[in-house]
Amino acid sequence: MVQLRWGTPEKLRALLCELVSWESRTLTEGEITFPYKVQEKLGDLDFFKKNPANLSLHEVDMGRHFVHAFYKHPEADETIVLISHFDTVQTEEYGDLEMLAFQPEQLTKKLLDRKDDLPEEARIDLESGNYLFGRGTMDMKMGLALHMALIEKASIEKWPVNLLLLTVPDEEVNSAGMRAAVKELVALRDKYRLSYKMFLNSEPSFSQKPGDETHYIYSGTMGKIMPAALFYGKETHVGEPLKGMTANYMASFLTQLMEWNTSFLESDFSEKTPLPVSLQQKDLKLQYSTQTPYRAAALYNVFIMKRSAGEIMDIFEKVAEEAAIRCNESYKALCIRERIEGVGEVQVLRYEKLLSYAVGKFGANLVEQIKGEVQANGDWDEREKSLRIVEKLMIQCQELAPAIVLLFAPPYYPAVNTSSDPLVIESVKLLKETAQLFNEEISQVHYFNGLCDLSYVQYKDESDGWTAFEKNTPVWGDSYSIPFADMLKLQAPVLNVGPFGKDAHQRTERLHIDSAFIHTPLMLEVLIKSMIKVKDAH
Structure with a gap:
């Protein structure tokens, strides 16, 4: 034996x-x-x-x-x-x-x-x-x-x-x-x-x-998915604060609404998903200066049971639109009080819309060049690269600001x-x-x-809900991808x-x-x- x-x-x-x-x-x-x-x-x-x-x-x-x-x-x-x-x-x-x-x-x-x-x-x-x-x-x-x-x-x-x-x-x-x-x-x-x-x-x-x-x-x-946002405001000197809008100000409205938001809650077999929280919130200045922070980012953790990436993005967009309304109302009251015109209303757009706008404005080659430069940075992980791609595209499209750009950051676990x-x-x-x-x-x-x-x-998705993830993940196909089609074959x-x-x-x-x-x-x-x-x- x-x-x-x-x-x-x-x-x-x-x-x-x-x-x-x-x-x-x-x-x-x-x-x-x-x-x-x-x-x-x-x-x-x-x-x-x-x-x-x-x-x-x-x-x-x-x-x-x-x-x-x-x-x-x-x-x-x-x-x-x-x-x-x-x-x-x-x-x-x-x-x-x-x-x-x-x-x-x-x-x-x-x-x-x-x-x-x-x-x-x-x-x-x-x-x-x-x-x-x-x-x-x-x-x-x-x-x-x-x-x-x-x-x-x-x-x-x-x-x-x-x-x-x-x-x-x-x-x-x-x-x-x-x-x-x-x-x-x-x-x-x-x-x-x-x-x-x-x-x-x-x-x-x-x-x-x-x-x-x-x-x-x-x-x-x-499952876990990470909706994220890039906040792009208007820069100014701290001595002239009313000439700009800080990204931190904008971010505060969305984070308040995202933390513990029951819209994302799911239950199945009497079990519930933990409520969403922010995993990271920061401005994107690389060094200290008296220029106000006009670019910031936030990552939000969302657990899922049955919802697809498409459904999560739809809910996230509604929450972000509500945050923008509250931000704009607060800012409008400030402008009236200070008797200034202001820098404009905050809009919400998905990454896929920003990408399409950027390609239309200066061509696919420049967009790919920007992505390539970000990907070449060995010090940045997939989350940082995702945010930096959006940031650099917005720098080229500042006419869209002030704006909250919605995206997904890796990883995604169905x-x-x-x-x-x-x-x-x-x-x-x-x-x-x-x-x-x-x-x-x-x-x-x-x-x-x-x-x-x-x-x-054992992946199941009857409505191609994953396409929302592909279209709104800036590093998709370069440094991060998920074999959705092959996953469907493993039943x-x-x-x-x-x-x-x-x-x-x-x-x-x-x-x-x-x-x-x-x-x-x-x-x-x-x-x-x-x-x-x-x-x-x-």
Whole structure:
């Protein structure tokens, strides 16, 4: 009988600690080298020694790659896709223990010497001995470890199903890895004539509130979109303030209306989206001067369940128009009081309208030149580039000012939900029954309350609502894109089953040991075998 490398809780724990030790913070060298190490690790399995073409790296961007490891049974076409991400957030919050952030065993022991410095809940968990601390233990290298163990076991026991392991970079920033992987999923489906049965992620179970110890599984994931605005006023000297209009003044009206605006609220299965808030608001002056700030920008976070980008832009435009009315009324009262003519009324226009105006005014070549100059700035991310493209176009079209230009800034995560799918209903019931074997209660959440790469499969849009995103995202097609057409081809139910943990993205990030190394491996194996009706080899 072949011995499994990762078939016991102890071996699985060792695998996790090795994966965590390969630090892979987003946009670092570690994120670039990590997939090569995973490929080498999986390449030691007999199946991939015999089928090396089934294990490969695929380019994403900036030297980053995703890994696809394909266990293919000769008589199966039904395929379960195992999705994970291997990048983690940064580690500055660990302070002088930062060097141990990627050494879970050492960090957990060291924290015992400093337990009084921890929040009470984290201290209690540490003292219990039931948790392993460290960056990436929970979010989400344990998910990858679980999938590697599944691939190994399936290949040795020759389960009559196909398992496609997909682990990607960049989930924590723009999901560039998953967006790139979508095309490979379609290509593999067509090449091998596969039937995708389920997209199975293993993001961890997140608590719904402080002190929550419930283990959740998720039958969907919430979406996120980021409407943004460029405010363009009229410059003046601070000594002559009435000759201009600051962009900050204009921005204050829209931000007041956007914060916690219930127009964006959605509910489904008795769950609600968090209300929108501003993620950033700033003027775009690059240095201090006594010239008033006449260009400013704001980014707003909006969570979605069923609405498309087109619907969000329509709501955003109505809110912005109301903000402009209030701004103009306030400004008109000022002009009457000060007996001045003023600089004009603030208008609202979408980026697509500004772009069309600019092309008509000075031609497509100059517009592309402006975009190219912005894209060439390596210090700006996709959000900054989006704002700067609009800013530079407005500088060339100042006759449109004062104006609020509406746009979308990356990233965009479409919402996905398959709670009503018969396979999902059966799977959730089975997982709850399995959890009772170890006296654990599992609850279903219909929308994962963190962002998740499942957003890029099982996409549905009957009204081409995505075109509003394409037309109003300044960096679209250059440094950011979403494969909407290919996403439409990946129609299979989604489910997220991962280990229980706490405090993702905090210095107290930790993983529940029994959940990770005993309970969740069993639940995943039972789940997959139920879908393929595999009898235990023993």
